[in-house]
Amino acid sequence: MKELEYPFDSDYILKSSKKIRRRLLESGTGFLSKKIAVLGGSTTHDIVRVLELFLLNRGIQPVFYESEYAQYWQDVMFDEPELVRFAPDLIYIHTSNRNITRYPSVTDTPQQADAMLEEQYEHFRVMWEKIEEKYGCPVVQNNFEYPFYRILGNQDAVYAQGRVNFLNRLNGRFCQYAAEHGNFYINDINYISASYGLDKWADPFYWHMYKYAMCMQAIPEFAYNLSNIIKAVFGKNKKSLVLDLDQTLWGGVIGDDGVEKIEIGQETSMGQVYSEFQSYLKAQKDIGVMLNVASKNEYENAIAGLEHPEGVLRPEDFILIKANWEPKSGNVAAIADEMNILPDSIVFVDDNPAERDIVATQVPGVLAPQIGTPEQYIRVLDHAGFFEVTDLSEDDRKRNEMYKANIERQKQQHSFVDYREYLLSLEMKAAVRPFEAVYMARIAQLTNKSNQFNLTTRRYTQSDIERFAADDHYITRYGRLEDKFGDNGVVSVVIGRKDGQEKALHLELWLMSCRVLKRDMEYAMMDSVVHACLSCGIGTVYGYYYPTAKNAMVRNFYADMGFERIEEKEDGSTVWRLDITPDYEDKNTVIRVEK
């Protein structure tokens, strides 16, 4: 919904939240339902109200538990029965500097200040550990905003007795904990309050009147930022930027002005603005955002512009460059198609509102933000939080290379007549093994973001994954695939539950990343699962298919795998059965599998 996309009108959202909510729920979108516990150190009513809108707009339907006023710590430490019953999928702790119970005073020694810092930190740390042990779910924790006054003036940040100094150090400790613990995310209200304007944010009116830690008008920006983390944790990040060229990546129109006249580089102010923007995009690529181009231009001109000696981005930074005179909507749809990603994981960046409108309406799901004028591009894209980082995995950083290799493979595919011969030429190597510690985060990430090749679409947290791995009643497999063009990383996950007698296996999850479609990786996974079954005396495997809006491509997956359909329900879900015997013949003949 446009009204909820950054940059948004906060006053409108606050005033019309009921109407907006009604329309979101009526839109008929398939929502992912999640239970979110909001444990507050101050009033949370309007935060929950606005957060719900932003989450709904991102396809997540939250069910909330709200602690009684300022009971965040007690709820966790004393096992509040209602919270225990609620069994949250995520816990958000909304604390602020109003929850600091003791600050150093000017008469205290630095040692006393250190002791107080330790005391405040411990108060939180014991709670986080309790949550990890009791609930094992992801935790989002606010850090602290600066105080709105400074007893020691500018030296408040310098002396251990100053509150600014105290909060800076406490924030440092929070970050350190986050860096050392998976599933624990800092909601950086220190940054958000600064970005909003601390004096407005900390308006004491709202604290003394209503016990709000920030002013009412700041709540939409605050809640939006929080929703960025939550949607990223639940696998709803965007994946790719599709960029226009003229007036978006450089100033001027290259077809009219020629490559020597476009504005990029240090010569002019406008050129500098575009250079900074290109640097920003290059850094996005390094965190795993896939860059593509959709531009109305001659292809040669597009490449000439990207090869401009003063430019930061190079043609090889992009996966696909569509420069032609076709409508952009067609080019954006083609990019989604060729990369095997869904349109709703694409952000389209174009200075021209008409182009944005066409793409957003013709390719449903694609977001086309109002990026403003060139000097605003970075702020708008950055604050929009499309690609919020939760874990900086090796896979994320290499994603561009992997997709690029994929396009290379597709090109080569056309030069082979026999598909099997083509697959052999890829020299594929796979590792298919039970879940291992180093891949738990990636496996959990895959369960949350795979939509198309996903038989049951069950979403799991990292702690769920760790539990399956440790439980003898489950057979788990992850698959990594490498080939001569590059390493695809972990691309497939299977989880099977043994039945009571340990004679049958129920496949609760089977998913694969679409970047390795039609590579026979599913056969390699199947072979490994079958061998695991046979080695522990299991003779029957049951497969399940639950239809969603996005997984039609695997409707007949189990039939292709040789299963027999034994049940079909009205909602289209199906149950499949395969009897296996020791003379099972491996289905995969093209990938070399390391056991």
Next chain:
Amino acid sequence: MDRQEVFERLNEVFRDVFDDDSITVTDATTADDIEDWDSLEHINLVAAVEQEFGIKFNMGQVVSMKNVGDMADIIISRLS
């Protein structure tokens, strides 16, 4: 802005905030008359009224409002 105009604009704000087009506020309207108007919704209502009239109430004014009539009086005094 006369009192009637203030009331017309207030009425719109109430309808937006409570998402209910049947609301018509008068001098005597209080939280008891509107089902969803509780102490928490009151915060949002005050913020929306402030935005509508481009003013900011101080704490003393918010505390002293007893009904919509009081609210309108404060708005008129602030606008004049």
